[in-house]
Amino acid sequence: MKMEMQVGTDLYCPQPSNTSCIKPGSHWSEVVLLQIMPSSISLLTAALNLFVIISVSHFRQLHTPTNILLLSLAVSDLLVGLLLMPFEIIRNTTCWFLSDLFCSFYFKLSFIITFASVVDIVLISVDRYLAVCDPLHYSTKVTEKTVKVCVCLSWLYSVFYGSLIVKNDFTKPGRQSLGQCIMIVDYVSGTIDLVVSFVVPVLVIIVLYMRVFIVAVSQARIMQAHITAVTLQFSLTHTSKKSELKAAKTLGVLVIVFLICFCPYHCVSFAGNGSFSTFSLFLLYFNSTLNPVIYALFYPWFRKAVKVIITFQILQPDSREVNML
Template sequence: MDNIEYRQNITTQYCFPGNNASCRKEVRGGHVYIVLFIVLSCISVCTVILNLLVIISISHFKQLHTPTNLLILSLAVADFLVGLFVMPMKILQLLDSCWYLGKLACALTKLINGILLLASLFNLVFIAVDRYIAISDPMLYSTRVTPLKMSLSIIMGWSFCLVYVLVFMYFNNHLYPAQMYTTCYGECVVFVKFSWTIANMVVFFLTPCSSILILYSLIFNVARWQAKAVRSVKNSHVHGAKISNSSETKAAKTLGIIIFFYLAFWIPFYISSLTVTGLTTLSILWTVFTWLMAINSFVNPMIYAIFYPWFRASAKYILTCRICESSSSELSLYREH
């Protein structure tokens, strides 16, 4: 009975009826796909809105112009573009198997998709390094990590992602439209060679994620040692240090939660990619796990909203249009301190 219902919900047509080389089109209907479309569309819209709030907050309020927040801004920009560009394209491909925009647009779509997803990981690596320096050497942090140095690091990270994705697409025959292999007209498929699957796992998963986990283990060890040292001394000077260390530790824990969710969304994709000799965007595994990676862009600002008081305060100012007032950029977002 389920098979009969499934066949009724999928009607086979052709992407370009007037072209003999046209791909067969699967137009998916039924209540399941309608609900799926609504849910994924809501996730896409919320991803755009929440990350836009983060971008406006850090860009507008001078109190938030810190090196760490520049990294959060960079991460929010990547997540914002994922919600604005990547998610809608995935929703359309989920509902309609055809590609109507040609090979050039297909190549550009895959290029942008790869850059945005990988830029998120690079930002998380820089965040881990930044938190380690802040915790291990707080007295020299302001001199070692400046907004200018952080901006240059962010630019270098995005540039590396761009170069790597270009090289990846070139060697997998997806950089130039003439190189792209298609079985029929109206297809936009990325076939990843197994050798490049291994390379991706090493360059953009094992190496950076191992670095992140090592850095955060060091961060929490240093934070634990500092907490013991603070508790052993009872004077006003150290009490002030206690507040500072507590703030740094809380920030590290919050960003650690972001790392945890990132790994939880990315690990299934890389584990599954090793079980096949080649991974293609037509596979169900690719669809499910790339959606998990994209949904991570929705989770990040939710974590900010839960754990960062400055985000809740700035969002309130933005939604009530108080940022339109003169000198609104000078408003304090840390009144509880």
């Protein structure tokens, strides 16, 4: 299966090898849609995820297992905004002036970063499953040390997987002889990628969240039935369960947005529809912009942390100990 990503006609770009590439013209509407808007989204993505990284890294109260997973996801999202989006803009709005090796490196990096995001989403789903479905053993099973080890392993696995999938590109020069950077994936590799990086993770996520949803509904009914109880022990248990359920709902929204952004790309890639592939790839990248927006909408600690950061209160002594919850 060949997956080629290229657009439009109008701009002629001469190449040293007497070949040419065809790219969109310079009409103002095309400039806005293909350059200004994507560039703004790229900057916004990097800025928002940088806020998440600073918040979770700096404030001691936010050093929880779940937030460490969010931190890992924010790192991959930051790399999407800083690296993948700009190169995708260049690849589709100008002739590719970089080398074949750099073209292959871009696609390798794209696979590594996006796959790391997928693994992070799966780990977040597992975390919420254990927190809601096995709350008594959650604190002993899911510790900061355990989560950090899982995050490191997930990134190592992502690097290995990305390098394996795109390995052929380094041994086949001439991909950008026409001033274009095109990724070619054979049918076997494309099918493996579809299964490993999308079908299996999605099935795992759906199964876990169905279980979380069933338990959440059950617990909500139990809490409603005992709402008149006023003992301290129940009050603490009620608050804890309510907090876990709220976190599960928030991260459920995160997963739904992930599926909406990732599904079109994998469907288009497998179908070989090149005319829609550029849009679907940027939609996949756009997921990295939406994740911190979801945090801002659902997590009060993130809004408070951003306020502390932009007002430079973070520079004050002992700012690490500020109450964020």
